[in-house]
Amino acid sequence: xxxxxxxxxxxxxxxxxxxxxxxxxxxxxxxxxxxxxxxxxxxxxxxxxxxxxxxxxxxxxxxxxxxxxxxxxxxxxxxxxxxxxxxxxxxxxxxxxxxxxxxxxxxxxxxxxxxxxxxxxxxxxxxxxxxxxxxxxxxxxxxxxxxxxxxxxxxxxxxxxxxxxxxxxxxxxxxxxxxxxxxxxxxxxxxxxxxxxxxxxxxxxxxxxxxxxxxxxxxxxxx
Numbered sequence: 001x002x003x004x005x006x007x008x009x010x011x012x013x014x015x016x017x018x019x020x021x022x023x024x025x026x027x028x029x030x031x032x033x034x035x036x037x038x039x040x041x042x043x044x045x046x047x048x049x050x051x052x053x054x055x056x057x058x059x060x061x062x063x064x065x066x067x068x069x070x071x072x073x074x075x076x077x078x079x080x081x082x083x084x085x086x087x088x089x090x091x092x093x094x095x096x097x098x099x100x101x102x103x104x105x106x107x108x109x110x111x112x113x114x115x116x117x118x119x120x121x122x123x124x125x126x127x128x129x130x131x132x133x134x135x136x137x138x139x140x141x142x143x144x145x146x147x148x149x150x151x152x153x154x155x156x157x158x159x160x161x162x163x164x165x166x167x168x169x170x171x172x173x174x175x176x177x178x179x180x181x182x183x184x185x186x187x188x189x190x191x192x193x194x195x196x197x198x199x200x201x202x203x204x205x206x207x208x209x210x211x212x213x214x215x216x217x218x219x220x221x222x223x
Contacts, residue, residue, distance in 0.1 A: 005054050006064075016054050018044040020068075023061040027112025032062070032119055062119050063126055069110055070133035076102045077137055081144055089148035090207045093197045097190045100168045104175055114176040117169075134169065138162045145197075152202055160196050167192060 007016045022043035026035045035058055041051045055061050080099045084092050107113040120130040142158045149157055171189055175182060198206045 015050055020064060024065055024111040027115045032115045059123055059125055062116060066116050066120055066129045069116055070129060072106050073103050074136055085144055096193045097186055103172050107172055117173045134165050137165050149202060164193055164196055
C-alpha cells in the first residue's frame with residue numbers, strides 16, 4: 001500500500017510538487033540518511049502539516065519520486081519497442097544498448113537519482129516499486145522476443161530477459177557512481193546481451209557484422 005497521497009485540486013498539487021522538488025534537491029545534496037521531513041518543509045518553505053497531508057515520512061516522498069522515475073523509464077521502453085518491434089530479432093538485440101543509454105539519460109536528469117535507486121534496493125517498503133517496474137519491462141520485452149522465437153519455452157525467454165533487465169539496472173546505478181569508463185561499459189554490456197540472446201538454447205545464430213551494419217543503415221533510412 002502506498003504511504004503517500006496524491007492531491008486532486010490544483011492548489012494542492014502545487015504544494016505536493018513543491019515538496020517533491022525540495023526532496024529531490026535535498027537527496028542530491030545530503031543523501032538518504034540525512035534527509036528528513038523537517039529539512040524538506042524548510043526547503044519548500046511550507047509547514048509540517050502540509051507535509052503530513054501527503055506523506056507519512058521521508059520514505060513516502062522517496063516512494064513518490066521513485067514511482068515517477070520508474071514511469072519515465074517504462075515510457076522510454078514503450079517507445080523503444082514501438083521503434084524496433086517489427087525490425088527483426090537481430091535488430092532488437094543490437095539495439096538493447098540504445099535502451100540502456102536512454103535509461104541512463106533519464107536517471108542522470110533526475111536529481112538524487114542514485115539515492116532513489118539505492119533506496120529501492122535497501123528499503124523493504126520500497127521494494128515493490130522496483131519489482132513492479134522490472135516485471136513490467138521483463139514481460140513487455142519477453143512478449144516481443146517470443147514472436148521471433150517459436151518453439152522456445154516462454155519461461156526460458158522470460159528468465160533470460162529478467163536477467164538482462166537486472167544487469168541493465170545495475171549498470172545504470174554503477175554509472176551514477178563511476179562514469180569514467182562509460183563507453184567501455186556500454187561495449188561490455190552489448191557483448192553480455194548478445195551472449196544472453198544468442199545462447200544456443202534459443203536456437204538463434206548471431207548475424208555477420210555486414211548484416212548488422214546493413215540492418216542499421218536500413219533503419220536509419222526509414223527513420
